[in-house]
Amino acid sequence: MADxxxxxxxxTPRGLKFVEKADMVVMRCIDGDxxxxxxxxxxxxxxxxxxxxIINNGNVKxxxxxxxxxxxxxxxxxxxxxxxxxxxxxDLERAEADRQELEALFQEKxxxxxxxxxxxxxxxxxxxxxxxMDLEEIEYFEEESExxxx
Amino acid sequence: xSSMRDIKQRIENVRSVEQIIKAMDMVASTKLVKIRAQLxxxxxxxxxxxxxxxxxxGLEGAKEHPxxxxxxxxxxxxxxxxSDRGLAGSYNANITAKALEHMNQEKKEKIITVGSKGYxxxxxxxxxxxxxxxxxxxxxVYYGSESLAKWLVDYYMKGEADEVxxxxxxxMSVLNYVPVVVKLLPLPTKDTxxxxxxxxxxxxxxxxxxxxxxxxxxxxxxxxxxxHTSEQAARMVNMDAAGKNASEIIEDLxxxxxRKRQTAITQELNEIVGSVNILNKGGLDDS
Numbered sequence: 001m002a003d004x005x006x007x008x009x010x011x012t013p014r015g016l017k018f019v020e021k022a023d024m025v026v027m028r029c030i031d032g033d034x035x036x037x038x039x040x041x042x043x044x045x046x047x048x049x050x051x052x053x054i055i056n057n058g059n060v061k062x063x064x065x066x067x068x069x070x071x072x073x074x075x076x077x078x079x080x081x082x083x084x085x086x087x088x089x090x091d092l093e094r095a096e097a098d099r100q101e102l103e104a105l106f107q108e109k110x111x112x113x114x115x116x117x118x119x120x121x122x123x124x125x126x127x128x129x130x131x132x133m134d135l136e137e138i139e140y141f142e143e144e145s146e147x148x149x150x
Numbered sequence: 151x152s153s154m155r156d157i158k159q160r161i162e163n164v165r166s167v168e169q170i171i172k173a174m175d176m177v178a179s180t181k182l183v184k185i186r187a188q189l190x191x192x193x194x195x196x197x198x199x200x201x202x203x204x205x206x207x208g209l210e211g212a213k214e215h216p217x218x219x220x221x222x223x224x225x226x227x228x229x230x231x232x233s234d235r236g237l238a239g240s241y242n243a244n245i246t247a248k249a250l251e252h253m254n255q256e257k258k259e260k261i262i263t264v265g266s267k268g269y270x271x272x273x274x275x276x277x278x279x280x281x282x283x284x285x286x287x288x289x290x291v292y293y294g295s296e297s298l299a300k301w302l303v304d305y306y307m308k309g310e311a312d313e314v315x316x317x318x319x320x321x322m323s324v325l326n327y328v329p330v331v332v333k334l335l336p337l338p339t340k341d342t343x344x345x346x347x348x349x350x351x352x353x354x355x356x357x358x359x360x361x362x363x364x365x366x367x368x369x370x371x372x373x374x375x376x377x378h379t380s381e382q383a384a385r386m387v388n389m390d391a392a393g394k395n396a397s398e399i400i401e402d403l404x405x406x407x408x409r410k411r412q413t414a415i416t417q418e419l420n421e422i423v424g425s426v427n428i429l430n431k432g433g434l435d436d437s
Contacts, residue, residue, distance in 0.1 A: 011198055013292070013371065015191040030360070031352050044202070045351035046360040069361050071202060080195050080202075082364070 004038045008054060010063075010079045017084055018063070025077055026053040027070055036072055043072045047081060049124050051131055062087060064131040066124055090132040099125045154414070157407045161400060168396035174237060175389035182324070182382040185288070189321065189375040196372045199365045206361070208340035211354045216307060217362045218337050226257045227280075227311035229298075229334075229370070231318040231377035232268030234285055238381055239388035241319065241327075242267040245377075248329040249317035250275070260311060262298075264374070291378070295370040302370075303363055306335055318373040319380035325387065327380035334369065337362070 008025055010018035026035045028050025047068045054061040068081025102122040106115075152160075206212050213219065230249045232242050246268060253259045260280045263269040269282040286294050305311060314335040319327050350357040 011195045013192045013195055013368065016194055029351060030356075034351070042348040043351055044348060044357060046357055067364070069199070069202065069364060078198065080198055080364070082367075 005056075006036065006038050006040075006075050006077055008077045008079070010065075010081065010084050012081055012084050018086075020054060020056070020061075022054045022056045024053075024055040026055070027065070027079070028052070029070075034070075036077055039074055040072050042074070045070045045072070047079070049120065049127060051127055052079075052084075062131045064090065064124075064127050066127075085128065085131070087132045090128045092129065092132045095125050095128040095132065099129065154407060154410050157403055157410065161403045161407065164396055164399050164403065168393060168400065171389050171393045171396060175386060175393060178382045178386040178389060181288075182379065182386055185375060185379045185382055186321075189372070189379045192368065192372045192375055196368045199361075199368055202361065203337055203365050204340065206354075206358060207337055209354065212358060213339050215355065215358050217335065217358060218339050220336055221309075221312045223312045224258065225260055225311045226253075227260045227262065227302075227305070227314045228253065228331075229262045229302075229314070229316045229373075230264065230268045230272070231316070231373055232263065232265035232271070233377075233381045234266050236267065237388065238385040241381055241384035242271070245317055245319050245329040246271045248331060252315065252317070252331045253277075264377075288378075291374050292371060295374050296367050299363055299367040299370050302335075302366060316370070316373050318377045321376045321379040321383065324383045327383060334366065 005021040005023060006025060008018065008020045008022055009016060024035060024037050026033055027045075028034075028048050029045045030048040033050075034045060047065060047070055049066045052063040052065040054063070064083070064085040065079070065081055066083040068079060068084075071078040071080075099122065102118055102125060105118055106122075207218055228249060230245065232245055236242070242265075260278050261272050263272060263279060263282045264284075264286070266282075266284045269279065269284065272279055283294070283298070302314065306314060313333065315331050316334050317329065317331045320330050321327050
């Protein structure tokens with residue numbers, strides 16, 4: 001059992017950022033969540049904006065991951081992404097401020113093409129907030145209800 | 151023969167130039183450390199994405215994709231990375247010469263210049279510059295290359311250019327950097343089929359559609375970083391040499407000044423001694 005773990009490597013433009021052993025990795029692709037266990041068939045996928053869950057020995061770690069590419073092998077997951085943030089790296093106050101600002105923006109009339117980019121920003125902000133909320137309860141593995149605004 | 155005052159003036163001039171040189175040297179070396187860290191960071195993801203892009207290029211389904219398909223070449227687009235400021239020795243001359251040499255192979259070129267030095271050079275040569283990017287702040291390089299990559303994909307898809315090259319300076323070490331011209335698009339296809347079992351999510355075409363812009367972004371960002379690092383290294387080395395030259399000139403001039411001063415003193419002494427001798431003999435009237 002001990003060696004039946006997958007190795008997760010996350011590479012960002014700041015270098016190899018994250019190396020971790022895990023039982024299971026759940027990532028958000030552009031068309032839904034994708035869970036990877038040991039011995040997965042080789043697969044390459046495009047990632048969307050969302051939370052990356054790393055489940056190891058019953059603990060869940062969450063990372064905010066925005067876009068990128070995942071390359072899955074038998075016991076390895078390589079993720080190449082532009083942004084990957086740990087909960088402790090997220091400035092919650094700033095994220096909340098961003099969220100309020102963006103939500104206020106939707107109350108007003110805004111241009112059509114602005115909506116798209118603002119929606120993306122808002123989604124990213126919500127992901128950040130959710131990930132950073134996780135900081136306190138990091139040790140426990142809970143069955144949690146999936147709730148997402150978008 | 152210049153007078154003592156002239157020499158003194160020159161020493162002052164050289165000294166103030168030396169101060170500027172030293173300041174630039176220091177700025178360049180601080181920037182070099184920073185930009186080098188950025189470069190070291192981007193290299194791994196670039197290398198991995200390059201490998202992925204090449205692997206995908208070996209697949210049957212990818213060969214017809216617009217990013218991989220070779221087209222009949224009517225226009226070639228060049229992206230040339232130069233610096234905004236001079237005082238970097240032969241850094242800018244090397245890269246522009248290399249790019250020019252490549253263009254002269256009977257290419258109908260369109261040029262995007264990054265950095266004002268490249269813009270000036272190609273304008274003087276009367277080349278077709280479609281866009282020029284100048285004065286990019288260091289912190290904006292990342293987003294700048296992202297928007298450049300987006301623009302590039304649009305431009306390429308519209309058929310405005312049928313092949314794309316980037317010319318940048320590859321950073322090997324502080325003393326060694328080589329200008330290179332690399333083909334960016336279309337991407338290379340391999341004849342040998344690689345890793346056929348691999349599946350692509352959601353499908354190969356959308357995978358390529360999403361992966362390649364990321365790859366191009368990283369490639370441009372890396373080229374930017376490579377060039378920037380080389381520029382700072384070149385500036386540092388050149389300023390170091392210039393600083394040494396300035397110190398040498400100051401030393402030489404100081405010697406010259408001291409010699410002149412000595413000569414003047416000797417002459418004055420001679421005059422005094424001469425007059426005293428004459429006076430002791432009882433004045434000029436006696437002779």
